[in-house]
Amino acid sequence: MTRGLPRRQFLLGGLLLAGAGALAACGREPGATSSPRATGASSFPSAPRGAPTLRRTLTAKPVSMDIGGIEAKTWGYLIDGGDPTIEATVGDVLQIDVVNELPEDTSVHWHGIALHNEADGVPGMTQDPIAPGETYTYTFEVPHGGTYFYHPHTGLQLERGLHAPLIIRDPEDPENHDVEWTVVLDDWLDGVTGTPENEFRKLAGTGGGGGMMGMHGSGGMMRGATDPALGGDVGDVLYPHYLINGRIPGAARTFEAKPGDKARLRFINAGGDTVFKVAMGGHRMTVTHTDGFPVEPTATGSFYISMGERVDVEVTLGNGAFPLVALAAGKDDRAFAVIRTGGGEAPAPDVSFPELSGTGLFLSSLTAAERAILDTGEPDRQTSVDLGGQMMPYQWTILTDGGSSPATVEQGETLRMVMRNRSMMVHPMHIHGHTWALPRSGGLRKDTILLRPHETVVADLIANNPGEWAFHCHNAYHMEAGMMTSMKYL
Ligand SMILES: [Cu+2]
Incomplete structure (x- = not known):
């Protein structure tokens, strides 16, 4: 009960004088207008009336992406012709004008944000699809801090390059780190071995050959790579590439800092069919948030992150060059990047290290921080x-x-x-x-x-x-x- 007090104080103001016990009791009465739930619910997210505090034009269009010496013809997001990452602060009212330059309908879902229903971006449920050539405006307030992302809620479009981080800063969140990196994990096939739609047809058995046969019909190939902690089948699709921030392991990104720096890493799994097991060579990570909300700080050598999950970790960096690896669980392949704070040769993409083979933390086993x-x-x-x-x-x-x-x-x-x-x-x-x-x-x-x-x-x-x-x-x-x-x- 005491844990709920700050929230109720905020929501109810003077009503708190009536006594938390009494309020909780009348909260059980359906339709009771004086109940804390009903009162709390009266502040539910609605379409903001005031002027937006942050306005962006987001264009979805066919693009050519260099994933590391490989040009993938795909679809992507651009803001002002460049990086589509959106950063805002708790309480901001975002106005995002989405310009659809794709050859088909689209939509944008703001994954994890507790926004009002009409801005949720699900065609046929909360809006009509955005037709090619059309511009559609989303206006919503962002009530909670954390690591989020956005993507279409239309067919398999998320499986193309259509996703980007949405970072909401919370003034109450201690930002006492020296560097901060957003790390987007992805599984990639679009424009390299076909299209997601083609892959789906193979899985559904209407496209002939490949797909399911390649993965599930060829004896023990996948079975040998099954992740013991996840059991059974971990994925349906064997992708040609796994990416960290849009790059294959052979053309890995390097994150640079100074020895002893405290780094905050915001991980997003934007993959379509891949659970990743993430570890950093020579380091333990302290998990501080998952899906935006703070957790009791928990140290681990590695963690699993599934599609749509986010996790923030803090790491105090050693001196040298270290591997950051995201194993594609059950698929015998990986995404890879380098963390560099000093000289020395960069680790090889196929490097193995103890943190990677240790027991991985499941994010659902964490405990909420008191304030969450x-x-x-x-x-x-x-x-x-x-x-x-x-x-x-x-x-x-x-x-x-x-x-x-x-x-x-x-x-x-x-x-x-x-x-x-x-x-x-x-x-x-x-x-x-x-x-x-x-x-x-x-x-x-x-x-x-x-x-x-x-x-x-x-x-x-x-x-x-x-x-x-x-x-x-x-x-x-x-x-x-x-x-x-x-x-x-x-
Ligand atoms: Cu499923």
């Missing part, structure tokens, strides 16, 4: 979420309470989702417009949760943001094959 605890109370409603499917035929499903209709919730309620992975594959589940609190992980706040084969995860949320919200697996191919539903306010 979401006071969900006891759940008012429970929904079962069953994840199923298989490679043959290529189908992936989500059932809520045994059916295919959206999960429902009433404004002000705490909804408990009991998610059961009944398949042999891993699934990073993502909810829009909300963060879950994981009661079995000390209230950890997350918007994307990796479910291992046959794992069950209990996740609570406070229904304080009305609308219909997409809820899906962040494996691009699973989503395309049907692993998407929604949560709808009654």
